[in-house]
Amino acid sequence: MSVDGEAVRIAAESDESGWEVEPDDEWGAAVIATVGRQLKLRREAAGMRAAEFGAAIGYGEDLVYKIESGKRIPRREYLDRADELLKANGLISAAWEDVKKVRYPRKVRELGKLESQAVEIGVYECNSINGLLQTEDHARALFQAAQPPYSPDDVERMVAARVARQAVFERSPAPALSFVLEEAALKRPIGGTMVWRRQLERVLEVGELHNVVLQVMPNNCTTHSGLDGRIELLKFADGSAVGRSDGAFNGRPTSDPKHLRILELRYGTIRAQALSPGESLAFIEQLLGEK
Numbered sequence: 001m002s003v004d005g006e007a008v009r010i011a012a013e014s015d016e017s018g019w020e021v022e023p024d025d026e027w028g029a030a031v032i033a034t035v036g037r038q039l040k041l042r043r044e045a046a047g048m049r050a051a052e053f054g055a056a057i058g059y060g061e062d063l064v065y066k067i068e069s070g071k072r073i074p075r076r077e078y079l080d081r082a083d084e085l086l087k088a089n090g091l092i093s094a095a096w097e098d099v100k101k102v103r104y105p106r107k108v109r110e111l112g113k114l115e116s117q118a119v120e121i122g123v124y125e126c127n128s129i130n131g132l133l134q135t136e137d138h139a140r141a142l143f144q145a146a147q148p149p150y151s152p153d154d155v156e157r158m159v160a161a162r163v164a165r166q167a168v169f170e171r172s173p174a175p176a177l178s179f180v181l182e183e184a185a186l187k188r189p190i191g192g193t194m195v196w197r198r199q200l201e202r203v204l205e206v207g208e209l210h211n212v213v214l215q216v217m218p219n220n221c222t223t224h225s226g227l228d229g230r231i232e233l234l235k236f237a238d239g240s241a242v243g244r245s246d247g248a249f250n251g252r253p254t255s256d257p258k259h260l261r262i263l264e265l266r267y268g269t270i271r272a273q274a275l276s277p278g279e280s281l282a283f284i285e286q287l288l289g290e291k
Contacts, residue, residue, distance in 0.1 A: 021071055028102035033070030035095045040068040042086045057081035073103050103157075114242065115168045120235040124180040124217075124226050124270050126246075128190075129199065131162045132169075133179065133206055138199040139163070141191030174211040180226070180267075180274050183219045186287060200288050207281050215274040216283050225269040233263055 021029050043053050043064075050068070051061040059078065066072035076096050083092035115121060115132075123130050128142065139162045143155045150158065168175065186203070189196035207214035217226065228247020235241040243263040244253045254260065275283060 021073060025102070028073075029070060031098050031102045032073050035074065035099060036068045036070040038095065039074075039082060039092065042082075042088060042092065043068070046086050053082075053085070056085050074099060076100075103160075114234055115165060116171070117236055118175055118234040119237050120176045120233070121168070122178045122231075122233040122267055124231040124267055125185065126182055126226055126230050128185050128188075129181060129203065130179055132166055132177075133181075133203050134162060135195070135199050135202045136163055137191055137195045138202075141195060145190075169206065169209065174209075176211055176213075178213040178215075178271070179207075180215045180217055180270055182217050183283075186216065186284065197288060200284055204281060204284050204288075207277070207284070213277050214280055215271060215277055216280040217270065217274045218283075221273055223273055225266055225273060228266075231263055231267050231270070233260070233267055 021032050043050070046053075048056070050064040054061045054064040057078070058081065063072065067074045067078070076093075076099075079096050079099070080093050082088070083090060086092065121132075123132070129138065131139070134142075136159055139159045140155060143150055143158050168177070181203070186200065190199070203214065206212055217224065229245060229251075231243070231245045233241065233243045240255065241260050242253050242255050243260050244251065245263055245266065248262065248266075249259055254263075274280070
């Protein structure tokens with residue numbers, strides 16, 4: 001269920017516009033292949049070679065072939081420039097509506113879909129700030145620090161995917177969200193002081209929303225029921241739910257009622273051990289005041 005930090009690590013040209021298609025993403029591959037065929041047909045109908053077409057819109061011949069063969073996901077600016085050059089009257093640009101649905105890795109799309117449908121979301125995060133709370137710069141710094149490294153292009157893809165998931169805060173009616181974050185993660189200056197400060201400010205902003213309960217697990221807590229790792233719980237309007245924990249059920253998502261009761265017990269205990277919401281926001285404000 002969780003894909004924070006996951007991406008397909010590719011050896012892609014960092015100066016090319018677009019992302020590789022995941023080989024196991026059948027729906028995404030079909031969409032991109034269809035768009036690529038349409039681009040190729042229109043280019044050939046205009047009597048243009050791939051190299052000539054690429055030069056005219058500012059991209060390399062190799063990238064043109066990759067997009068037209070369905071191996072690479074075009075970005076919006078590529079489609080817009082192609083539309084203008086080929087005088088497609090907006091038909092090529094309109095393909096972006098299909099492309100944007102599959103531009104992120106399949107696992108990220110699946111998680112985003114679950115989050116967009118949940119009426120309750122609860123997360124205990126043990127090692128970092130949860131992806132739903134991350135600023136763009138903080139997320140970028142995390143991905144850039146990964147080993148083995150992501151390609152620069154893949155870093156931007158994952159940052160965009162993570163930020164897109166935060167549309168959950170704009171939903172109406174608003175879902176009920178709760179987060180428990182570790183003090184150590186909040187104190188870690190990922191990306192440098194300014195990035196870190198903006199990240200703490202973002203956590204405060206979200207924590208003050210009427211539908212969000214945010215808590216901090218202090219370092220001096222003598223009893224801690226979350227040492228097995230992160231926990232996620234999503235509940236839906238029809239009464240169903242899905243959960244996952246690093247330290248239970250092989251770390252896999254589960255909808256089994258017995259498993260969910262265990263996760264709910266652990267999560268509820270963690271929340272009871274953490275600082276209260278008011279104390280947590282005051283704690284973060286104090287951190288900001290120290291720097």
